[in-house]
Amino acid sequence: MKQNFAIVGLGRFGGSICRTLIESGQEVLAIDNNEDRVNEYMNIATHAVVANAQDEMTLRSLGIRNFDHVIVAIGEDIQASILVTLMVKEMGVPSVVAKAQNSYHARVLEKIGADRVVHPERDMGIRIAHNLVSKNILDYLELSDDFSLVEIRVANPKFFNKSLLELNFRQRFGLTVVAIRRSNGEVVVSPDANEFVRENDNLLVIGETDDVDVLDEKMN
Ligand code: ADP
Structure with missing residues (x-):
């Protein structure tokens, strides 16, 4: 069954999720605030946009609440990762996967309702x-x-x-x-x-x- 995915953050982690989802025939909206990263995914993702996901109005205008899955793949900026996870959960997205940088970050993400917290380096x-x-x-x-x-x-x-x-x-x-x-x-x-x-x-x-x-x- 085809589902739609939004990925916030197109670093190595978000980027590889994006490629794999597209290869398996899924629809992917790729979001990053870095224009170069977005250009890289322009011809890979279904849609790729330059946007700051920390801005609630931006998330709303992208229709984030209508996605089946949102992957918060923001790397270093823990504050942004937490805020984006919180907002997309509040908007009612049923499945939110968030990448944690460390175990404290992971605990916060779980507390605020991330459905799945991944810790790729540790795992x-x-x-x-x-x-x-x-x-x-x-x-x-x-x-x-x-x-x-x-x-x-x-x-x-x-x-x-x-x-x-x-x-x-x-x-x-x-x-x-x-x-x-x-x-x-x-x-x-x-x-x-x-x-x-x-x-x-x-x-x-x-x-x-x-x-x-x-x-x-x-x-x-
Ligand atoms: P990785 O370890 O997966 O390579 P990176 O830190 O390189 O992680 O990638 C994280 C990506 O998330 C970067 O491309 C960065 O531009 C993006 N990003 C960070 N904050 C925001 C934000 N507020 N909105 C959108 N994208 C963001």
């Missing part, structure tokens, strides 16, 4: 660090304080050529395998208990972070 840092400390964890996504989704390489021969049932995966580790990525690139989504785990497979598992750590140790 990417966590993902990279987990990948660096474990030789088998290929990707790591923190879902909450306690839960994670990880992609882990099947490195221990004890796991080779056994079904998930034989491995007693859920009971033994308390984790759910949501997909198996085979070495030939094939992905088995939502594998059933009879699916076999093979050497060089990657497992996408979801569960409590403590349980993920136990599985990671068992892979060595």
Whole structure:
């Protein structure tokens, strides 16, 4: 279904959201107060305008309240990010995603009603660090304080050529395998208990972070 998006701030973060949305066929209004940035997106976004989003009248005249999603991708200027998030929420936009610079900023954005607060530098840092400390964890996504989704390489021969049932995966580790990525690139989504785990497979598992750590140790 086609939805419409407005992005405030066309830095690296807002810019990459804009390109990806357009590639997936969505309509995007791109807003930035920097004319050069707007020129860069003139032929990419559905519409691109030079505007100061901190000005309420400007936001109203752009019809911001009619958008399904607004992404507040303002970088350094925390005050502007907070003010714009507050205004678009007050105008009744149902889905507001805001980028936080630090954890205090994130808390304020959550308090004033941002539907989703993202912290790209911190989140990417966590993902990279987990990948660096474990030789088998290929990707790591923190879902909450306690839960994670990880992609882990099947490195221990004890796991080779056994079904998930034989491995007693859920009971033994308390984790759910949501997909198996085979070495030939094939992905088995939502594998059933009879699916076999093979050497060089990657497992996408979801569960409590403590349980993920136990599985990671068992892979060595
Ligand atoms: P990133 O880390 O994503 O590259 P930047 O700080 O480079 O972040 O980008 C943020 C963008 O937001 C800049 O292009 C800046 O011009 C824009 N911006 C900042 N304040 C406003 C505002 N009040 N109205 C519109 N755009 C803004």
